[in-house]
Amino acid sequence: MSNGPSRRTFLRGAAAGTALVAGAAHANTPDPLITEVQPWASGFGDGVDVTPYGLPIEYEADVIRRNVEWLTADTISSINFTPIHALDGTITPQGCAFERHHSGAIELRKEDYRLMINGLVDRPLVFSYADLERFPRENHVYFCECAANTGMEWAGAQLNGAQFTHGMIHNMEYTGVPLRTLLEEAGLDTAGDLSDKWVFVEGADASSNGRSIPMEKALDDVLIAFKANGEALRKEHGYPVRLVVPGWEGNMWVKWIRRIEVMDGPVESREETSKYTDTLEDGTSRKWTWAMDAKSVVTSPSPQSPITHGKGPLVISGLAWTGRGAITRVDVSKDGGKTWETARLAKPGEKMALTRFYLDTEWDGEEMFLQSRAIDETGYVQPTKTQLREVRGLNSIYHNNGIQTWWVRANGEAENVEVS
């Protein structure tokens, strides 16, 4: 089933790579792309009325979300994956940012949108979409990582590509209103001592996706967001309004959010009992594992992004993130963790946001076991999968932030492996 993809991708790339390497040294014959006038240098391109809202050029057609059919019973309550192997920087284009629905991506017009705040508040309120746009706004960049990202890899190397092993993630600039503002609009005197209070949040879709959030977090940095990367949320990401819960597992980022209830205790809904609880080796399970721990992955080279240019300068590139603050450092190993070099952060790490790292290196054409290791501002060092399994066993499903290894062969092809 899968010997096709990487093989073909690789062979195509290798052929081009050989030509490029030869060309880089010196050219014997003039390059007709230079010496002959090309059509684009002579005639017209498209007019400005051709594309009112554009899509990527056709040559980027493989930079798309992908589904793994066998993971779920159907595509309605399912997941797809961001093509992180092909992206750079940190902002995820919305059109290929992963989706996770429990009863499909619903269509909810702004005119039909209502947000209710009820429970232990002074005044239960109903807001229209237009009301929300009249509150003072904030802008923040945050990652949304599914709790199950890398979950298929708990028992071993399974899926061959960073998109599949680490692509349940996106990172966007959100515009929205602090949840705190809306809670204060409804009034929290009735709630009394806020330290032991909770909010229950649920979506307008059939699954509802209800989750309980402690009041401390709700009043801290949770956003009611209506814009992402400058424009309205995409339908599949919660249009017109979603919850943004910085650093915490993606399930809590309730989409199409319709109700917020201030409560005395957690509801212990399906999504925080049956699901999003993490079973340990002894059969007990952790609940309320909200924060996503420090994690990283090399996005290139990787199985879907082989080395096609031969020996010489090589950019090793990847992403790091942590739900407990900012990334302060990323180390990269080319020998499976025997030795490490500290990579260069493209920009200083931002709190609860993706951070891009680069290791600019020379490839001698030998095989490599590429790994990356994130360190965050709390001093936490991303563990190996072995370390995680020693504490948790193999059945946690969620929160796999173990170090990833890519086996890069002498031919430039890369494979998802685990090493001793």
Place this chain on the structure above:
Amino acid sequence: APAYADNFGLGREALPEEIAAWDKDVSPDGTGLPVGSGDAYTGEEIFADKCAVCHGDFAEGLGNWPKLAGGRDTLDREDPLKTVGSYWPHLSTAWDYINRSMPYGDAQSLEADEVYAMVAYILYSNDLVDDDFVLSNENLADFEMPNADGFIIDDRIETEFSKWVGEPCMENCKDNVEVTMRALVLDVTPDVATDE
């Protein structure tokens, strides 16, 4: 209240009917349950009609669809079977989730008594009650689930964080590196080739 004198005056007061229509969550102590009841025997008929096509006649699950029964004492095994009976800590969650989100594709179509009956049937399928068991808003919160004590609050800060903090090894960190697992051997990745 003076503390909110400076609010924005946006939104409008929610009406009781509106709150009743949307606020349907049920907490472990039974808060939120409507008055009603149903027995396992009745639940079996409803289940056969509305649920068995995915979840099986005995709630055992068909194909890849969730199993709702079975799996007792498997949580510490290699492939734990997590069902309402083997895993779920509170019965309130089953009532709440079925009431709000099931049947899949036709959610919020059940009457309260139907939900009570169906939850009773799921308990019966898990060998936790007899078929004449009647579940109601009176006794739901008191029903003790087998795995009620099976959960601990996130303890990563104590059990993991302290181990994995500090300056990590940079050189001579291990003697040898051997491949122990390969994704290509499993061969379950979708074909991502773009046939040009």
